[in-house]
Amino acid sequence: MTSEIPSSVTTPKTDDIAAQVTAANKLAVERMLAAEPVLVDVVNAQEAIPELAEGRKILHAGPPIDWSRMCGPMRGAIAGIAVFEGWAGSLADAENMAAAGEFEFHPNHHFNAVGPMTGMTTRSQPLMVVENRKFGNRAFCAINEGLGKVMRFGGNDESVLKRLAWLRDVAGPLMQQALRGSDGVDVKNVIARGLTMGDEMHQRNVACSGLLLRELSPHLARVSKDADQLAELLAFMGGNDQFFLNVGMATGKSIMDPVRDIPMSTIVTAMSRNGTDFGIRVSSLGDRWFTAAVEMPQGLYFPGFTEKDANPDMGDSTIVETIGLGGFAMGASPAVAGFVGAGAASDAGNYTRSMLDICFSENPEWSIPGLDYQGVPTGIDIRRVVDAGVAPVINTGIAHREPGIGQVGAGIVRAPMDCFTDALEAFALQLGI
Amino acid sequence: MTSEIPSSVTTPKTDDIAAQVTAANKLAVERMLAAEPVLVDVVNAQEAIPELAEGRKILHAGPPIDWSRMCGPMRGAIAGIAVFEGWAGSLADAENMAAAGEFEFHPNHHFNAVGPMTGMTTRSQPLMVVENRKFGNRAFCAINEGLGKVMRFGGNDESVLKRLAWLRDVAGPLMQQALRGSDGVDVKNVIARGLTMGDEMHQRNVACSGLLLRELSPHLARVSKDADQLAELLAFMGGNDQFFLNVGMATGKSIMDPVRDIPMSTIVTAMSRNGTDFGIRVSSLGDRWFTAAVEMPQGLYFPGFTEKDANPDMGDSTIVETIGLGGFAMGASPAVAGFVGAGAASDAGNYTRSMLDICFSENPEWSIPGLDYQGVPTGIDIRRVVDAGVAPVINTGIAHREPGIGQVGAGIVRAPMDCFTDALEAFALQLGI
Missing domain, CATH: 3.90.1710.10 (Enterococcus faecalis V583 domain)
Structure with a gap:
């Protein structure tokens, strides 16, 4: 389609940058798949x-x-x-x-x-x-x-x-x-x-x-x-x-660490939350965390508990979404849809399909039979997240907000969009755009 | 709908028999579900x-x-x-x-x-x-x-x-x-x-x-x-x-044995094959086997083998289809569809849906998440098989036709329709119809 766009719109400079980012992200996903x-x-x-x-x-x-x-x-x-x-x-x-x-x-x-x-x-x-x-x-x-x-x-x-x-x-x-x-x-x-x-x-x-x-x-x-x-x-x-x-x-961490520090890559290398802040790291942006207030999961509660008891989203476990699993692989797991309150089991595939929109590629070795062997979405690209206005979906456990009590439910939550817009701004700034 | 049919069409006698068969089959399926x-x-x-x-x-x-x-x-x-x-x-x-x-x-x-x-x-x-x-x-x-x-x-x-x-x-x-x-x-x-x-x-x-x-x-x-x-x-x-x-x-056998010998029941209590004949037993028809020549599976062969090497369908394992599993539960198992050559993984649910047409009921305790918790088809009714012209579908392994070689593939096969028409005739004969 770009051939139909007048050359005045795409300058050689931005064209060149786009190609470099694509090459860098290709390398990032190759490393993920080669793990x-x-x-x-x-x-x-x-x-x-x-x-x-x-x-x-x-x-x-x-x-x-x-x-x-x-x-x-x-x-x-x-x-x-x-x-x-x-x-x-x-x-x-x-x-x-x-x-x-x-x-x-x-x-x-x-x-x-x-x-x-x-x-x-x-x-x-x-x-x-x-x-x-x-x-x-x-x-x-x-x-x-x-x-x-x-x-x-x-x-x-x-x-x-x-x-x-x-x-x-x-x-x-x-x-x-x-x-x-x-x-x-x-x-x-x-x-x-x-x-x-x-x-x-x-x-x-x-x-x-x-x-x-x-x-x-x-x-x-x-x-x-x-x-x-x-x-x-x-x-x-x-x-x-x-x-x-x-x-x-641990597998997710071992896969994503070699993807860190690839110049020009806009692939997310970590998503994580401490119960107060949600943070992401991006390959070309080094060890910097881009944080925002963590969101509250929407989910189902164990008997005797309600959303009033819930702590906001927490844990390093979002590393599994970072490698295309968890909420990204919901289509593989119609039974989890009911557990996390994500709607009809037969709709579970929609979560996986929508995550394909924000990922650079898919994983042919991790495929979902019920979606006719669709590979899981792989390589979250901060540009695509911001362009699509679609934040990564996460399947999560819900802890009680008070110390000492424990799990009260399970649900789904989105990564805060501000993490991705902030990271994209930092990426642009780094490039001098 | 029966109320709209002129009384000359449904005689009191056949009405009465139909009600008795329904009651008997209800009992049969209750025993299956209570196992x-x-x-x-x-x-x-x-x-x-x-x-x-x-x-x-x-x-x-x-x-x-x-x-x-x-x-x-x-x-x-x-x-x-x-x-x-x-x-x-x-x-x-x-x-x-x-x-x-x-x-x-x-x-x-x-x-x-x-x-x-x-x-x-x-x-x-x-x-x-x-x-x-x-x-x-x-x-x-x-x-x-x-x-x-x-x-x-x-x-x-x-x-x-x-x-x-x-x-x-x-x-x-x-x-x-x-x-x-x-x-x-x-x-x-x-x-x-x-x-x-x-x-x-x-x-x-x-x-x-x-x-x-x-x-x-x-x-x-x-x-x-x-x-x-x-x-x-x-x-x-x-x-x-x-x-x-x-x-x-063994589970299937233990579930179906108490379903034998229920007067008036048209529920299949066993389906089985010896590699030469396919046989079924029906609840109200006692220990009699209704047999027909066994069919050849349609399937996928291991490397080096073709359908020329295949023995016709064999084994007591069709007891699992008799309780609503195997081919009847194909919708639970999109990954098996490819293994047995049953078409696209996403079509696996169609096998389960079509078996609902020939069964008396479904099993609420054995449900399929990907089909929004549809229960597996339960209680094969010889009347429905003959009426629908749809024979039970079976997922099966394929043996080499020569002794001493072993498995050469896996596929799907249908129970021969003659077993069901013969059994239905015997049932009618027993009733004096």
Whole structure:
């Protein structure tokens, strides 16, 4: 069509820039598609991230934030993890210490890590390791705690800390031995199969969790020295439909990190929220976060809760939307549409189709049978988001706004458009336009 | 509409009969929906079916058939199982003995059992037990052998017999102990979940196989005394996407047996094929088989094979279509449409919709998200089949026509219409119409 436009409208300069951006975005998506994410290990956090060994560092979900602006469930999780790490004797002590500046807060994203919801990462937790074998980088995420009262939703009572101790002392070491005795788990393949089995890998991970158990259970059986511990871990993994979520998140991080810092690329490399701010990063714009107030999910609430109880959107889990899953793959998961209140199951494909409009490409290896093997939308382009006026759609869990309570529902939410317009302005400014 | 028809057309007698048939079919479907199938045990075949302890009895798939009319893969399996049971020293000996009448052949269906493809059931095999807790009856099926060269597709070499011995000596006993240490596996629930995960439970069982592994693996870990054996069994179950098929089949048998012998009911209680004949049974027509020549599947062949290599349709596995799964649930499984050559994935729902026309009802507990939670078609009514001229659709594996080779493809096939017209004639005759 451009050939029909008078040459006075498209100057050589903007033409040239458009071609450079297209080439840069093509490279970005090529790197995404070339990724070879493999779950290879579980390691202690301070081994994975040596900086955690010193001081009282707490990594959290989303862009940077200080204690004074943190939402309720994030504060609840901070207090709980400080007790878990032995830095505070009680939740109240921990809150006082936090207010007095005795903890250092950093985003997970600044340390090759991601975490769901509150996203607590501290020195003694076991972290799963996904290695992108194509580019040699590694990404980390804690082991999923299961449903109910859990720290990622702001839970911090005795039962929550006890489970974290079990993950550290039993589950983590067993998974470590099992993975080290295996060739690793090819996560790209697991996700491809999951998409044919109704998972979108954000609010529905039941298929991938089962596929992961299939791969890991023989290795776990070989390394276990204690039948009861083995049975307990198998039951924990098998009883947690969201077990795979954290693997998918580390996978997303491992795929997107090599896409950072491509000059001229307008592809989004991270989307993340801390419960107060939503932040995005863009390939050619370095490590800068473009933030806006995070939105409130529209969704369905568990019995006894309403939207008045809900905290705004939270977590690093939007890394899965960044790689074309979650809300972007809703068409693969008609069953999730009802769970997140996204309308009729048969309309789930419309979400996927609309996300194609804001993405540079699609992923032929991650395709959706029910949409006649449409590949998932891949490579969110800030130009397309702004041009189309369509913000990325996200499937998300909803936490109670008060600390210590936990999950109250699930829903869908949009990334705030201001993140994308601000980033596009910064991109233009950088080019001197 | 009947009120507008002149009374001369509908006589009191036929009106009355129609009402009785409707009431009988309502009862039949109520029994189907009330079933509570639970996988409770694995037992030695001669414990499950005491008649197998005496003589050289071989149970096979489909309606009754003698050696002279058996197809190639059925003969291959008979020869193999006779060697396995120690009745013959070689495959050649076994064939001579079969021709000389030294084995007794009976359908699985005559002994509360079912078997896929050739469906061999003999005295020393371990059989899975599904109990219908609502009605107290039990149904049996052997453990799935996996893919590749296997006895159900007519394979009979050393590797096939070795695997059967492992199932008898290792897998069966471990599964027995695990199930006896559990409350059993609620198969109705597993199938309900599988339908939301892309399984149709005939040619696609990957989700249900994983769900079953999730349920069984902790119990297996608790009872195992040998880590290598446990790892081997977990790897076998986890590496076999069709592992659940045989559980689903025993489930189908356990659901349909209490539906037999309801006076006036025109609901199909079994569909089955022996590779030569297709047979159906109808509730009010007792144990009689209505048979016709079995048809050739239309499908896709594995590399190196064509339809010239194919044996006609075979196996008791059509019990899953009898309960509304397999081809009837194609809409749940867009990914299977490509595998069986049934056209575009997005058209898979059309198969399910067309089967609603020949069924008495649908199953609200087994619903298909992608079809906005349409329940699977339930209760094949021979009157509707004949009236609509639409035969039940079946998703099936395809065996090589020669003994000893194995699976060559997968496809779809229709039940022969003659079975239904013959049964309807017999039904009319019984009523004196």
